[in-house]
Amino acid sequence: xxxxxxxxxxxxxxxxxxxxxxxxxxxxxxxxxxxxxxxxxxxxxxxxxxxxxxxxxxxxxxxxxxxxxxxxxxxxxxxxxxxxxxxxxxxxxxxxxxxxxxxxxxxxxxxxxxxxxxxxxxxxxxxxxxxxxxxxxxxxxxxxx
Amino acid sequence: xxxxxxxxxxxxxxxxxxxxxxxxxxxxxxxxxxxxxxxxxxxxxxxxxxxxxxxxxxxxxxxxxxxxxxxxxxxxxxxxxxxxxxxxxxxxxxxxxxxxxxxxxxxxxxxxxxxxxxxxxxxxxxxxxxxxxxxxxxxxxxxxxxxxxxxxxxxxxxxxxxxxxxxxxxxxxxxxxxxxxxxxxxxxxxxxxxxxxxxxxxxxxxxxxxxxxxxxxxxxxxxxxxxxxxxxxxxxxxxxxxxxxxxxxxxxxxxxxxxxxxxxxxxxxxxxxxxxxxxxxxxxxxxxxxxxxxxxxxxxxxxxxxxxxxxxxxxxxxxxxxxxxxxxxxxxxxxxxxxxxxxxxxxxxxxxxxxxxxxxxxxxxxxxxxxxxxxxxxxxxxxxxxxxxxxxxxxxxxxxxxxxxxxxxxxxxxxxxxxxxxxxxxxxxxxxxxxxxxxxxxxxxxxxxxxxxxxxxxxxxxxxxxxxxxxxxxxxxxxxxxx
Numbered sequence: 001x002x003x004x005x006x007x008x009x010x011x012x013x014x015x016x017x018x019x020x021x022x023x024x025x026x027x028x029x030x031x032x033x034x035x036x037x038x039x040x041x042x043x044x045x046x047x048x049x050x051x052x053x054x055x056x057x058x059x060x061x062x063x064x065x066x067x068x069x070x071x072x073x074x075x076x077x078x079x080x081x082x083x084x085x086x087x088x089x090x091x092x093x094x095x096x097x098x099x100x101x102x103x104x105x106x107x108x109x110x111x112x113x114x115x116x117x118x119x120x121x122x123x124x125x126x127x128x129x130x131x132x133x134x135x136x137x138x139x140x141x142x143x144x145x
Numbered sequence: 146x147x148x149x150x151x152x153x154x155x156x157x158x159x160x161x162x163x164x165x166x167x168x169x170x171x172x173x174x175x176x177x178x179x180x181x182x183x184x185x186x187x188x189x190x191x192x193x194x195x196x197x198x199x200x201x202x203x204x205x206x207x208x209x210x211x212x213x214x215x216x217x218x219x220x221x222x223x224x225x226x227x228x229x230x231x232x233x234x235x236x237x238x239x240x241x242x243x244x245x246x247x248x249x250x251x252x253x254x255x256x257x258x259x260x261x262x263x264x265x266x267x268x269x270x271x272x273x274x275x276x277x278x279x280x281x282x283x284x285x286x287x288x289x290x291x292x293x294x295x296x297x298x299x300x301x302x303x304x305x306x307x308x309x310x311x312x313x314x315x316x317x318x319x320x321x322x323x324x325x326x327x328x329x330x331x332x333x334x335x336x337x338x339x340x341x342x343x344x345x346x347x348x349x350x351x352x353x354x355x356x357x358x359x360x361x362x363x364x365x366x367x368x369x370x371x372x373x374x375x376x377x378x379x380x381x382x383x384x385x386x387x388x389x390x391x392x393x394x395x396x397x398x399x400x401x402x403x404x405x406x407x408x409x410x411x412x413x414x415x416x417x418x419x420x421x422x423x424x425x426x427x428x429x430x431x432x433x434x435x436x437x438x439x440x441x442x443x444x445x446x447x448x449x450x451x452x453x454x455x456x457x458x459x460x461x462x463x464x465x466x467x468x469x470x471x472x473x474x475x476x477x478x479x480x481x482x483x484x485x486x487x488x489x490x491x492x493x494x495x496x497x498x499x500x501x502x503x504x505x506x507x508x509x510x511x512x513x514x515x516x517x518x519x520x521x522x523x524x525x526x527x528x529x530x531x532x533x534x535x536x537x538x539x540x541x542x543x544x545x546x547x548x549x550x551x552x553x554x555x556x557x558x559x560x561x562x563x564x565x566x567x568x569x570x571x572x573x574x575x576x577x578x579x580x581x582x583x584x585x586x587x588x589x590x591x592x593x594x595x596x597x598x599x600x601x602x603x604x605x606x607x608x609x610x611x612x613x614x615x616x617x618x619x620x621x622x623x624x625x626x627x628x
Contacts, residue, residue: 011189012485018182019522026529029171100366124363128543141542
């Protein structure tokens, strides 16, 4: 095998090797990224992001991480206290069952709304849907992982 | 009015004032490795072709033309990649840093492949490689513009039915005004521009499915219709599944495009599974698919022919099975390490062994020249696109974005695997393109659009989605279901 053929052969192998070097570098980035994501606490199942709250409680812009059961109302014993003149003491409860979130209106005086329409008792709710209690608007968002 | 307020500090022009660059070191490093890889590939290709030229064994390839422009095409492409990187840095967005280099490497491999094929195969702007370069640069521009400009997804989310209508209109337009190429009616001529609408259609399909499924997720998960041991969601929500199935079959019948039908249905099932996490849906979908396939096989000659070729291509190896047989020979010649770039494809009687090698069989050509090792690496690059898309989906803020990201990356990945499997005779051959590698403007532009949107979606600083709206009718229907 002459020198030209040998160097061409090496060049071919180098090309294949570099393809794998690229893949290796990409996989390293991906793994590092996944590790960083795993270090973040990911115990929450979803989150509520307060869009508008005229009375200031909860403050607009606040983000609540959600457990499987989250009670919402004006009473201080609720997980999320809503200081709004149209909110009842025990207004609604947000639960995660199986694979789906449900919002249940606890016979509140002024009702609970999903995307602007009033719910009747229990209703399924998806990520991106907006809950409204009184004048407080909180969309349900996916947990950041 | 005696004195104007003195301004001492220099003012940046208004256009530059808002620019806050954010370095993207990972992307730059990966682009560096990709550039090095492509350079080595280009040198290897050039040396092989020149050696062959010197030996007086031209093999139908215009080597003299290659020697003058081969390196400059690659250089132009690399500069375009770096420009795209620079624009992303200047935009200051926190978007993904892996997708551009991965896709860029695939595009570069495509350029290397097009340089070594006979230049008169196709081409609007000069030869095959030059045309592909022009399209690659336009695709990079589209990718970058979409990645930088798209800051809200409302225009996709709110008008999903409009998009769906546009998609169906596109399908009908192709059916009525389309041009038959190779037995399939896929090409639409609009004045001087011609294109394959099914490439754009796949993007529209994902947008619509993401909108529809994210809106109706709670209802789809609910099970109220019992069918023996299988429990199904309320009947009205099974309708889209049936409609999707009908559309896929319609594409097979009307357009004779088996590849697009398979791709659309596969992506639909995958998205349905991602939405509901229910294997039963996938099972029903597969049963529907098998029934539909059997029906099509009975009724239509073109489907029958494809399947017969797949079962035994050697029965008519010089006729109907010619392409598939030659592709298998190409893979066999390649072996594990391949014959080397530029060394494959001896011509048979002065013509290419595999017709349509630049659009339908680039995977076979790469299999011959880069071997098993090389095509595994290329499949790995597609896998990276899928993994990255699913990662973007997992960290998305709401269902629509999650489904959109997952769907966009899967539509590219699944397409790559369908055509790769077709070339390898794992499934019947379907005439769809290998994303980022096949020759052709429509395919490159549509896939660039997909990657651009993935980049835009991966930026976590994207503005909050607007409050979603749910139709009164749907709402009422659901309330009845819950009561």
